[in-house]
Amino acid sequence: xxxxxxxxxxxxxxxxxxxxxxxxxxxxxxxxxxxxxxxxxxxxxxxxxxxxxxxxxxxxxxxxxxxxxxxxxxxxxxxxxxxxxxxxxxxxxxxxxxxxxxxxxxxxxxxxxxxxxxxxxxxxxxxxxxxxxxxxxxxxxxxxxxxxxxxxxxxxxxxxxxxxxxxxxxxxxxxxxxxxxxxxxxxxxxxxxxxxxxxxxxxxxxxxxxxxxxxxxxxxxxxxxxxxxxxxxxxxxxxxxxxxxxxxxxxxxxxxxxxxxxxxxxxxxxxxxxxx
Amino acid sequence: xxxxxxxxxxxxxxxxxxxxxxxxxxxxxxxxxxxxxxxxxxxxxxxxxxxxxxxxxxxxxxxxxxxxxxxxxxxxxxxxxxxxxxxxxxxxxxxxxxxxxxxxxxxxxxxxxxxxxxxxxxxxxxxxxxxxxxxxxxxxxxxxxxxxxxxxxxxxxxxxxxxxxxxxxxxxxxxxxxxxxxxxxxxxxxxxxxxxxxxxxxxxxxxxxxxxxxxxxxxxxxxxxxxxxxxxxxxxxxxxxxxxxxxxxxxxxxxxxxxxxxxxxxxxxxxxxxxxxxxxxxxxxxxxxxxxxxxxxxxxxxxxxxxxxxxxxxxxxxxxxxxxxxxxxxxxxx
Numbered sequence: 001x002x003x004x005x006x007x008x009x010x011x012x013x014x015x016x017x018x019x020x021x022x023x024x025x026x027x028x029x030x031x032x033x034x035x036x037x038x039x040x041x042x043x044x045x046x047x048x049x050x051x052x053x054x055x056x057x058x059x060x061x062x063x064x065x066x067x068x069x070x071x072x073x074x075x076x077x078x079x080x081x082x083x084x085x086x087x088x089x090x091x092x093x094x095x096x097x098x099x100x101x102x103x104x105x106x107x108x109x110x111x112x113x114x115x116x117x118x119x120x121x122x123x124x125x126x127x128x129x130x131x132x133x134x135x136x137x138x139x140x141x142x143x144x145x146x147x148x149x150x151x152x153x154x155x156x157x158x159x160x161x162x163x164x165x166x167x168x169x170x171x172x173x174x175x176x177x178x179x180x181x182x183x184x185x186x187x188x189x190x191x192x193x194x195x196x197x198x199x200x201x202x203x204x205x206x207x208x209x210x211x212x213x214x215x216x217x218x219x220x221x222x223x224x225x226x227x228x229x230x231x232x233x234x235x236x237x238x239x240x241x242x243x244x245x246x247x248x249x250x251x252x253x254x255x256x257x258x259x260x261x262x263x264x265x266x267x268x269x270x271x272x273x274x275x276x
Numbered sequence: 277x278x279x280x281x282x283x284x285x286x287x288x289x290x291x292x293x294x295x296x297x298x299x300x301x302x303x304x305x306x307x308x309x310x311x312x313x314x315x316x317x318x319x320x321x322x323x324x325x326x327x328x329x330x331x332x333x334x335x336x337x338x339x340x341x342x343x344x345x346x347x348x349x350x351x352x353x354x355x356x357x358x359x360x361x362x363x364x365x366x367x368x369x370x371x372x373x374x375x376x377x378x379x380x381x382x383x384x385x386x387x388x389x390x391x392x393x394x395x396x397x398x399x400x401x402x403x404x405x406x407x408x409x410x411x412x413x414x415x416x417x418x419x420x421x422x423x424x425x426x427x428x429x430x431x432x433x434x435x436x437x438x439x440x441x442x443x444x445x446x447x448x449x450x451x452x453x454x455x456x457x458x459x460x461x462x463x464x465x466x467x468x469x470x471x472x473x474x475x476x477x478x479x480x481x482x483x484x485x486x487x488x489x490x491x492x493x494x495x496x497x498x499x500x501x502x503x504x505x506x507x508x509x510x511x512x513x514x515x516x517x518x519x520x521x522x523x524x525x526x527x528x529x530x531x532x533x534x535x536x537x538x539x540x541x542x543x544x545x546x547x548x549x550x551x552x553x554x555x556x557x558x559x560x561x562x563x564x565x566x567x568x569x570x571x572x573x574x575x576x577x578x579x580x581x582x583x584x585x586x587x588x589x590x591x592x593x594x595x596x597x598x599x600x601x602x603x604x605x606x607x608x609x610x
Contacts, residue, residue, distance in 0.1 A: 167359060167361070169357045169358075169359050169361040170361045170362075170363065170364075172328050172348075172355075172357070172361065173355070173357060173361035173362075173363075173422075174363075174374070175328065175347070175348045175349055176326060176328075176348050176349070176353065176354060176355040177349070177354075177374050177375035177378055177422065177426075178349040178350075178375050178378035178379055178426070179349060179374075179378050180349065180378075183378060187374075188363055191365045192363075192364065192365055194365075
């Protein structure tokens with residue numbers, strides 16, 4: 001009897017999980033579907049689900065109107081650069097907090113995280129002025145730095161959590177074995193924390209890829225990433241849902257594919273420590 | 277060379293002083309054991325010598341030069357940790373080679389030394405495995421291998437056998453003793469197990485609450501414990517302590533008599549009591565005797581063939597020449 005209940009419960013859980021999954025995925029699915037419709041079909045009422053004339057026209061127009069590859073490349077540089085720079089800065093910081101904590105370590109961590117609670121627009125003006133003064137406006141370098149700063153608290157927090165799981169005695173052993181601080185971090189700590197670092201890199205790459213506020217406000221042409229590419233299709237002249245959807249699909253496709261292939265790593269990373 | 281000298285060393289964590297001023301000299305080549313109950317500061321003392329903790333005041337000399345502010349990597353000491361602390365992402369070969377790589381030795385020399393250490397420790401067949409694929413005893417040997425390849429001035433062992441099962445522990449104890457015979461390098465060994473201390477040490481340092489209670493050879497501590505703490509800590513089963521009129525007869529506040537120094541008889545003896553529990557070990561029998569009027573329990577160690585049982589009344593006679601006398605402060609009276 002107990003077995004029957006378990007099976008029924010299991011299928012119920014599965015159905016519920018699928019329902020929630022579909023609900024979350026629906027906007028993305030709808031965007032993808034719309035991108036294959038004509039503009040008229042896109043705004044048809046009642047909405048058309050699969051019964052429309054599939055067309056690649058929107059993709060052709062989008063590609064013709066703007067250079068997708070340039071935006072893509074900017075996104076890769078900005079998301080990749082800010083993540084790598086962030087990890088390089090965060091590894092020593094997280095090392096210090098995890099292995100030589102002081103009385104104030106917890107406070108510092110909370111304070112770092114609290115900066116994420118400030119509305120970004122609150123510092124837009126000073127940062128904008130700084131960017132003008134330093135000639136960083138519409139440069140990829142400038143965005144790399146800004147996005148790195150935006151995500152640094154999360155990178156430090158995640159690495160701190162992973163490092164805490166590593167026994168301190170192993171690092172002490174490295175010290176006794178004659179390793180300098182640099183060698184200890186490079187040859188012992190980092191290789192042991194690779195799974196954690198990988199999840200951190202992945203998550204932050206995705207966050208930086210999707211970041212729209214700063215990338216839209218601080219770029220114009222040269223450094224504009226895919227977020228700007230999407231935004232350029234939602235113009236005041238009129239709504240072109242199908243073309244906007246095609247642009248969006250092209251912008252999210254790379255990160256969607258990356259996420260799909262690395263989902264195991266991501267899930268492991270996000271639940272690290274909780275299920276060990 | 278590995279002569280280590282601690283001069284007025286103290287250690288405080290915040291407001292708590294865990295090591296009051298302490299002086300100690302460990303001679304070159306000596307096997308010294310720090311022993312004491314948990315929380316007595318023995319591991320802290322070892323970590324101070326290693327440099328993993330900073331001393332609060334005083335100084336530490338290694339081979340005549342002041343090492344107080346020298347980082348652990350530069351003190352020329354090797355340490356074996358309780359948890360082994362192997363590098364899980366490296367093979368056994370790389371684990372053992374790690375200190376040599378850090379010392380920037382050339383690859384040929386590294387290989388030679390790693391293979392030498394592996395053959396001494398019976399690890400040659402396991403060099404390409406990871407620590408996760410080894411048994412506890414093998415991991416312990418890798419940790420020792422990693423320590424010996426460096427040819428350090430001294431080895432520091434922090435309760436290295438406490439994670440092993442009883443049979444393996446006896447084997448590793450012998451291996452470490454043999455290693456000491458062969459290398460003749462200074463070794464400092466921390467344990468809470470007085471059997472390990474007695475069997476391995478040239479010199480035992482008994483600690484309690486960060487204070488050295490006594491320093492001496494195992495037999496010195498056994499024969500002439502300086503105070504009640506050492507008397508009770510060294511020796512198994514524990515020494516019997518008797519207070520009151522019986523102690524006064526010997527001109528002491530407390531007298532101590534080891535279980536193996538009490539004779540047992542069915543018919544006559546100085547004291548008498550009732551057997552509460554008898555533990556037969558085969559070679560020996562331990563009797564826990566109640567109702568003696570001397571102390572709650574008197575423990576007696578007799579020959580394995582002596583067969584008293586629960587409830588038997590027996591007679592006890594202490595050997596007069598090995599009665600330890602202690603004064604009101606718990607100090608030995610000569």
